[in-house]
Amino acid sequence: MAAQRNQGLCDLTWFEKPHFESVTDVVPAETIRQVFRRSFTAPLADIAARARTDRNPDPELRVHDFNPLIATPYIGLSADLHIAPLPRLVADKTSIASLYHQGLTRWGVPFTRDLGRLVEMYAGEQLALIPEAALSGEREYKPGALSVDWIVVLPSVVVLAEVKSARVAQPSRLTLPAFVEDVAADVGKSFGQIARTADLVRAGHPAFDDIPRDRPLRGLVITAEPHHLINSPIYRKGLKDPTVPTTVLSLGELEHTVAFALVTDPNRVLMELTDWYETRPVNVTDSFTAWNRKRGAHAVPRNPILDACLEPAAVEGGTGCRRRAQQRLTHSGTATGAVDRGVTASALAAQLRRLGVRDGDTLMVHASLRAVGPVQDGPRES
Numbered sequence: 001m002a003a004q005r006n007q008g009l010c011d012l013t014w015f016e017k018p019h020f021e022s023v024t025d026v027v028p029a030e031t032i033r034q035v036f037r038r039s040f041t042a043p044l045a046d047i048a049a050r051a052r053t054d055r056n057p058d059p060e061l062r063v064h065d066f067n068p069l070i071a072t073p074y075i076g077l078s079a080d081l082h083i084a085p086l087p088r089l090v091a092d093k094t095s096i097a098s099l100y101h102q103g104l105t106r107w108g109v110p111f112t113r114d115l116g117r118l119v120e121m122y123a124g125e126q127l128a129l130i131p132e133a134a135l136s137g138e139r140e141y142k143p144g145a146l147s148v149d150w151i152v153v154l155p156s157v158v159v160l161a162e163v164k165s166a167r168v169a170q171p172s173r174l175t176l177p178a179f180v181e182d183v184a185a186d187v188g189k190s191f192g193q194i195a196r197t198a199d200l201v202r203a204g205h206p207a208f209d210d211i212p213r214d215r216p217l218r219g220l221v222i223t224a225e226p227h228h229l230i231n232s233p234i235y236r237k238g239l240k241d242p243t244v245p246t247t248v249l250s251l252g253e254l255e256h257t258v259a260f261a262l263v264t265d266p267n268r269v270l271m272e273l274t275d276w277y278e279t280r281p282v283n284v285t286d287s288f289t290a291w292n293r294k295r296g297a298h299a300v301p302r303n304p305i306l307d308a309c310l311e312p313a314a315v316e317g318g319t320g321c322r323r324r325a326q327q328r329l330t331h332s333g334t335a336t337g338a339v340d341r342g343v344t345a346s347a348l349a350a351q352l353r354r355l356g357v358r359d360g361d362t363l364m365v366h367a368s369l370r371a372v373g374p375v376q377d378g379p380r381e382s
Contacts, residue, residue: 003087041074119165156267162190191242194219218274219246
């Protein structure tokens, strides 16, 4: 907003002015200047040099080359005076996509690995809210071989969910063959994981002996960002067959799906969402519209985790989002039993085996049950 009001200009001495005290009382002026110089601005020569590197060899595609002003929207004119040629890019700098690239630039592979784990955990938090469902995590079915990330057991369906946080690389966004190749290495791998897990469940493998085999299997691939048209036949034909009806959802679409599952039949929601026909694409947005029409409602239902995170107490460092979401559901009477079901004993056993624990080993354990969370049929107070 400040960039637009000042024709893109920013003078770092402004932060010493009295009318900025409401900001600098929270974040010191010197900290703001350090962050600005490190992440928001660069000399004109550096920006020009970046614009000349990594040019697309195809002149017709160069219009899609990376704009270095996305990374540093300001150009330094002097030590304190800077200008943003495209002020709207200043706000984009604080977007989730921009924060991802800043983290990748600063920390590299450890950042993406940790982010992937967080995305996987968040997807599990959402799936744990589905009424009537028993949720369990990945299992090791042989040394070093793991199942899908989450298994959701409902009275009428079993859903195998694999979570992916990788983003499509810039070169892969420019042509259809490159995009399909990138997606095949990411989403296609998830389809293979779903297919293997489905085969093991059907075969009654001991690692999945608690998963019922008397109901249909469905698959979900949950991605951190949308993969537009990924559920269309033109893209799916080039991917591995997951062997069970499978739909790709972004995290945002998962949040909407869980919200609908809380106000209608979750079995029907997940069955309809994963219906797959080779002759037509799965349109997730159309599904949301149809469910709303059946409910006789205009607005989509609310997701309790998102609502809890936006409450002032959560923003200001109060109780965690998940705890507030659980409280909201418990107090409202919605989805009784949908939360705090906890992990299964078999899932914990699989995690211990991954750590190297084997049958017959003797362990001395000091554990925080609060950190582990509730365990189905776990310890109880006498």
